[in-house]
Amino acid sequence: MPTEQSEKTTEPPVLWTDSHCHLHQKDFREPRDVLLKRAREAGVSRFVVIGSGGSEQEAQEAVDIAEQETDVFAAVGIHPHDAAAVISSKPSLPPKAEQKLGQKNEHVPQILGEKLWEKIVSLCELNHVVAVGETGLDFHYNHSSPQEQEALFRRFVRLSQRLHKPLVLHIRDAHVQAMKMLQSEGGCPRGGVVHCFTGGPKEADLWLDLGFVISLSGIVTFPSAQPIQEAAKRIPKESLLLETDCPYLAPVPHRGKRNEPAFLVHTAALVAKLRNESLAELSSHTRTATNRVFGLP
Numbered sequence: 001m002p003t004e005q006s007e008k009t010t011e012p013p014v015l016w017t018d019s020h021c022h023l024h025q026k027d028f029r030e031p032r033d034v035l036l037k038r039a040r041e042a043g044v045s046r047f048v049v050i051g052s053g054g055s056e057q058e059a060q061e062a063v064d065i066a067e068q069e070t071d072v073f074a075a076v077g078i079h080p081h082d083a084a085a086v087i088s089s090k091p092s093l094p095p096k097a098e099q100k101l102g103q104k105n106e107h108v109p110q111i112l113g114e115k116l117w118e119k120i121v122s123l124c125e126l127n128h129v130v131a132v133g134e135t136g137l138d139f140h141y142n143h144s145s146p147q148e149q150e151a152l153f154r155r156f157v158r159l160s161q162r163l164h165k166p167l168v169l170h171i172r173d174a175h176v177q178a179m180k181m182l183q184s185e186g187g188c189p190r191g192g193v194v195h196c197f198t199g200g201p202k203e204a205d206l207w208l209d210l211g212f213v214i215s216l217s218g219i220v221t222f223p224s225a226q227p228i229q230e231a232a233k234r235i236p237k238e239s240l241l242l243e244t245d246c247p248y249l250a251p252v253p254h255r256g257k258r259n260e261p262a263f264l265v266h267t268a269a270l271v272a273k274l275r276n277e278s279l280a281e282l283s284s285h286t287r288t289a290t291n292r293v294f295g296l297p
Contacts, residue, residue: 014283016268017046017290018261019215020075020134020168020195020243024061027247028258036069039261046287047072047261048243048294050168052134054082056119066128073296075168076123077133078116083144083152086113117155124163130294132160133168134195137181140173150181157185160192166293167192169212175203179210187211193293196245200227201234208239213293215241218251218259221270232274237285241293242268 018039025032039047049072051062059076066074078086124132135156137149144152160167167188171178182188191211196219197204204214214235220228232240244250244267246259251266272282290296 013043014279015043015045015287016242016264016283017048017287018044018244018246018264019048019193019241019290019294020050020217021047021246021261022052022248023047023049023065023246023261024058028260032065035260035262036072039264040071042262042265043283044261044264045071046290046296048075048130048290049073050075050077050134051123052077052079052082054078054085054116056116059120059123063123063126063129073130073294074126074128075131075133075294076120076129077135077156077168078120078152079134080136080138080149080153080170081141081143083148086117086155087144087148087151121159124159124165129165130296131166131168131192132156132163133192134170135167136170137174137178138170138172139177150177153178153181154185157182157188160188160190161186164190166190166295167212169194170196172198175199175206179206182210191293193241195243196249197228197231199231201231204231204235208236213239213241213289215243216267216271217243217245218249218255218263218267220274221251221267222255223252229274232271238289238292240271240286241290242271242286 023032049062049065051059051074062074066072123129135153137153171194193215194207194212195215196217197214216232219225220232242264244259244261244264246261248259250257250259250263254263268282272279
């Protein structure tokens with residue numbers, strides 16, 4: 001006769017993958033190993049750490065973390081905010097000199113930071129760097145000019161094609177422009193992730209049609225995020241990822257605080273509710289989708 005113990009079924013563990021986080025030590029008061037320990041205790045079992053910015057140091061640091069931690073993987077790129085660190089769209093001649101010489105400068109983007117670009121390429125070529133990016137277009141802040149962002153974005157699209165690695169995209173107020181540029185460059189054979197998705201159902205469908213998956217950050221928990229929440233309900237299971245984008249965009253109930261990987265569970269709880277799924281179901285298919293797009297073991 002079976003005992004009560006033997007009749008119980010074992011529930012699968014609820015484990016999460018933070019598909020996009022920044023773990024540069026300068027951004028946190030506590031040591032990185034403390035943050036990772038707290039996240040693992042919360043059920044976050046894998047991390048994709050992004051090395052992007054306007055310096056070699058940030059990219060190298062992400063790669064170093066991935067080399068040190070068996071559950072951490074790296075992606076390397078240059079954020080569109082920092083495109084001007086590589087590409088310059090400033091006139092090559094001052095306006096007075098242009099007038100004196102009778103020349104008209106068309107402000108064509110020029111290569112400025114070739115050394116930084118070469119370093120980023122060399123890191124992207126490493127086997128344990130699982131994706132190219134983040135890269136993309138951000139026309140909301142325009143910390144770098146649209147011309148600089150577009151020129152660098154095209155470079156990264158071509159790099160992802162050459163390396164046959166997925167792209168990690170940062171797109172804000174530029175969905176249409178980014179899609180057109182991707183298509184004009186021949187697309188991305190390995191697809192990729194639209195991280196920290198801020199569009200609605202229409203934008204999500206268009207990205208899915210281009211072979212990309214959608215990653216939801218803590219923004220989806222904000223009361224003002226109804227379009228993102230509507231998209232969250234409709235994204236197919238095989239195309240949905242979760243992320244923190246820490247140290248930014250902490251989810252409710254930690255909004256306004258410094259974000260960290262352990263807070264992913266709050267975003268997951270809201271997304272599971274929106275989709276009418278159990279935490280175990282959401283955990284299973286988001287981890288599977290993350291492993292597939294990044295080629296994780």
